[in-house]
Amino acid sequence: MLPKLLITGATGFLGFHILQAAQTHWHVVGAYHRASRRRAQRFFGEIDNGRIDLGDFSETKAMMAAVRPAAVIHTAAITDLDYCEQYPHESLAINLKSAVHLAGLCGDRDIPFVFTSTDLVFDGAKAPYGEADPVTPINVYGEHKALAEEGILADNADAVICRLPLLIGYAGLGRETFFQKMITAFRAGQEITLFGDGIRTPVSGAVAAQGLLQVVGSGFEDDVNVAEIERVVGLLHLGGRDVISLYELGLLILQLLGLDDRLAIPISLSDAPPGQNDRSFLAARSANVALDSSRAYELGYDPPSLRTQIAKLLNLDC
Numbered sequence: 001m002l003p004k005l006l007i008t009g010a011t012g013f014l015g016f017h018i019l020q021a022a023q024t025h026w027h028v029v030g031a032y033h034r035a036s037r038r039r040a041q042r043f044f045g046e047i048d049n050g051r052i053d054l055g056d057f058s059e060t061k062a063m064m065a066a067v068r069p070a071a072v073i074h075t076a077a078i079t080d081l082d083y084c085e086q087y088p089h090e091s092l093a094i095n096l097k098s099a100v101h102l103a104g105l106c107g108d109r110d111i112p113f114v115f116t117s118t119d120l121v122f123d124g125a126k127a128p129y130g131e132a133d134p135v136t137p138i139n140v141y142g143e144h145k146a147l148a149e150e151g152i153l154a155d156n157a158d159a160v161i162c163r164l165p166l167l168i169g170y171a172g173l174g175r176e177t178f179f180q181k182m183i184t185a186f187r188a189g190q191e192i193t194l195f196g197d198g199i200r201t202p203v204s205g206a207v208a209a210q211g212l213l214q215v216v217g218s219g220f221e222d223d224v225n226v227a228e229i230e231r232v233v234g235l236l237h238l239g240g241r242d243v244i245s246l247y248e249l250g251l252l253i254l255q256l257l258g259l260d261d262r263l264a265i266p267i268s269l270s271d272a273p274p275g276q277n278d279r280s281f282l283a284a285r286s287a288n289v290a291l292d293s294s295r296a297y298e299l300g301y302d303p304p305s306l307r308t309q310i311a312k313l314l315n316l317d318c
């Protein structure tokens with residue numbers, strides 16, 4: 001019998017990709033929140049799943065007792081930066097408190113718990129960032145993720161905190177991704193403004209999912225062996241190998257699509273200061289949050305080049 005893997009946030013962008021990739025080695029159970037059960041079941045197919053508000057601790061505890069997972073990957077979160085800025089109490093409840101609570105429950109059961117954190121725990125002033133660098137969040141989302149990391153490791157020293165970079169690809173269910181919007185606009189001949197000073201180490205959702213599954217199940221071996229492996233614990237960066245600005249990312253996509261590179265218009269983060277004009281955001285944006293992921297690479301995480309990942313997403317032979 002396959003071991004049970006609980007994926008929270010299964011209807012989200014990353015959850016969907018983990019769910020796709022996990023089924024060979026795991027009996028997958030997906031938890032989600034607002035998506036209707038019917039819609040989720042159409043999306044999940046035969047996979048067990050459950051609707052839950054992770055903000056309700058008794059519901060979470062009951063779910064863990066009912067599912068009895070062998071491991072948990074926690075991707076559920078409120079991920080809209082501006083929404084978190086506007087509704088910090090909601091962000092606090094989900095991005096911080098529920099994550100720490102779930103990590104504690106996994107610690108009690110001595111099962112692997114993988115938390116999906118973000119490069120946005122850093123302010124962007126001193127990239128590239130390694131695991132040992134101190135966190136310096138500049139918005140509510142980043143602050144609650146950073147506090148969650150601290151709370152999780154204080155409660156469950158065997159937890160893994162995977163800091164993820166910008167993820168690209170197509171959403172299975174739920175809102176359209178930044179990448180999807182960019183492709184749609186470019187294909188329609190529409191110009192897009194992109195930050196020339198917003199620098200990241202992106203990977204596709206599928207590559208991130210693979211990295212997380214390596215971490216949770218196999219100690220970077222091919223098979224799943226939760227009981228016997230020497231677990232990876234603590235902080236781990238799962239960034240890509242390419243350090244690239246959002247503007248350069250747009251150019252790369254245009255080049256691969258064979259479209260006019262003038263459709264990507266470079267702008268600066270200083271052109272859109274938080275809360276000051278129509279084009280601005282509520283939450284401050286970090287500039288260069290490139291991750292140094294050499295620890296993960298040494299362990300066996302091996303993201304292909306960004307060009308290869310994008311070509312695969314676009315179904316191109318390159």
Ligand SMILES: NC(=O)c1ccc[n+]([C@@H]2O[C@H](COP(=O)([O-])OP(=O)(O)OC[C@H]3O[C@@H](n4cnc5c(N)ncnc54)[C@H](OP(=O)(O)O)[C@@H]3O)[C@@H](O)[C@H]2O)c1
Nearest residue numbers: 009011012013014032033034035053054076077079164167
């Ligand atoms: N996407 C990126 O570029 C990126 C980059 C760095 C880190 N990350 C991290 O990766 C993780 C996944 O991100 P994502 O982009 O896949 O997020 P997403 O698409 O916004 O999905 C969020 C998921 O969380 C669920 N959720 C939200 N509130 C919940 C609640 N109260 N109870 C239970 N489930 C709840 C949602 O369920 P419903 O849809 O059913 O409400 C959805 O399945 C997050 O931890 C994020 O911080 C993402």
